[in-house]
Amino acid sequence: MAIKKGNILSIFGVKGGIGKSTLVLNFAGICEILEKRVLILDLDLYGGSIALALNKEPKKTIFNFVDDYNNNRYNNVKDYVTNYSKYIDFIACPKDPRQANKIDSKYIEILLDKVKFNYDIVLIDTTHILDEININVLDKSDKILFVVSNDMFDIKNMRSLISIFKDLDIKKYKILLNESFRTDKEYFSLYDIKDVIKNNIDYLISSKFYYKNIDELIINGSIPTLNKKTPSLKDYKILESIILDINGDQNE
Ligand SMILES: Nc1ncnc2c1ncn2[C@@H]1O[C@H](COP(=O)(O)OP(=O)(O)OP(=O)(O)O)[C@@H](O)[C@H]1O
Ligand SMILES: [Mg+2]
Structure with a gap:
C-alpha cells in the first residue's frame, strides 16, 4: 500500500505584521479539531514566533537539522520535531538569528521530503520577502495561501506578486484577505481590491476574528481556535472550510 503524502501548504504575504503566523496557528488548531496530523514549519528564520506562541522550548531547531545533515550526524527527522498536542507538531526556527544565515534552501527541500509522509498537512509559516x-x-509547496491586508501598499505589492505568478502560469495559489488583526482599517471594498489585484479574493477573514485577549493567549501558549474562551466559535467554521478547501478535502 502506498503511503499517503501530506500536502505542503505555505502561508505567504508581501507585508509583515498582517496576521500570517496567527493564521498558521489557527489553522493548526482546526487540524487538531479535525484530527488531521499537522506539522508547522517555522521558516521565519530570523525571528520566528511559533515556539514562543506555543510556549514550548524546542530541543532542536531547523538549524540543528541542517548542521547535523551537513556533518553526517543526521539520523531521524523526528529528532528535530517538537510536539505541541495530539495532532500538532512543529519545527522551530533557529534560536540564534546568526544560525539562519547557514540555512540553504536545498536543506529545506530535503527536510520537506522527509516530513511530508508523517503528516496530513505541513503548514509553512514564511516571511514576507x-x-x-x-x-x-x-515552488515546492502543493498549495499557497497568499495573505493580503486592507492596506494600499500591501494591495499594490500583492498585485505585482499575482502578476508574476500569472506570467509563470502558476495556479496553485488562493488569496485570503485578512481583516482580523486590527479593527480600524477597512478602507477598500472587496470590489476595489479585486479590481486592483486583478484576481478574485477567495477567502475573507473579517474583523469579527479580532481577539482582544490575543497576548494573554500567546503568553499561555494557547491557540485561539482551540481555546474555549475565544469569542464566536462558530466563526471557526470559516477557517475549517478554508483549510478543507485548500487541502482538496471538500468533497471527501
Ligand atoms: N485575529 C487577531 N486578533 C488580534 N490580534 C491579532 C490577530 N491576528 C494577528 N494579531 C496580532 O497582530 C500582530 C501581527 O500578527 P502575526 O505575527 O500573526 O503577523 P505576521 O504576518 O506573521 O507578522 P510577521 O510578518 O512579523 O511574521 C501580532 O501582534 C498578533 O498578535
Ligand atoms: Mg509571522
Whole structure:
C-alpha cells in the first residue's frame, strides 16, 4: 500500500505584521479539531514566533537539522520535531538569528521530503520577502495561501506578486484577505481590491476574528481556535472550510 503524502501548504504575504503566523496557528488548531496530523514549519528564520506562541522550548531547531545533515550526524527527522498536542507538531526556527544565515534552501527541500509522509498537512509559516528560500519553498509547496491586508501598499505589492505568478502560469495559489488583526482599517471594498489585484479574493477573514485577549493567549501558549474562551466559535467554521478547501478535502 502506498503511503499517503501530506500536502505542503505555505502561508505567504508581501507585508509583515498582517496576521500570517496567527493564521498558521489557527489553522493548526482546526487540524487538531479535525484530527488531521499537522506539522508547522517555522521558516521565519530570523525571528520566528511559533515556539514562543506555543510556549514550548524546542530541543532542536531547523538549524540543528541542517548542521547535523551537513556533518553526517543526521539520523531521524523526528529528532528535530517538537510536539505541541495530539495532532500538532512543529519545527522551530533557529534560536540564534546568526544560525539562519547557514540555512540553504536545498536543506529545506530535503527536510520537506522527509516530513511530508508523517503528516496530513505541513503548514509553512514564511516571511514576507521573496528571497531565494521563499521562492524555493513556494515552488515546492502543493498549495499557497497568499495573505493580503486592507492596506494600499500591501494591495499594490500583492498585485505585482499575482502578476508574476500569472506570467509563470502558476495556479496553485488562493488569496485570503485578512481583516482580523486590527479593527480600524477597512478602507477598500472587496470590489476595489479585486479590481486592483486583478484576481478574485477567495477567502475573507473579517474583523469579527479580532481577539482582544490575543497576548494573554500567546503568553499561555494557547491557540485561539482551540481555546474555549475565544469569542464566536462558530466563526471557526470559516477557517475549517478554508483549510478543507485548500487541502482538496471538500468533497471527501
Ligand atoms: N485575529 C487577531 N486578533 C488580534 N490580534 C491579532 C490577530 N491576528 C494577528 N494579531 C496580532 O497582530 C500582530 C501581527 O500578527 P502575526 O505575527 O500573526 O503577523 P505576521 O504576518 O506573521 O507578522 P510577521 O510578518 O512579523 O511574521 C501580532 O501582534 C498578533 O498578535
Ligand atoms: Mg509571522
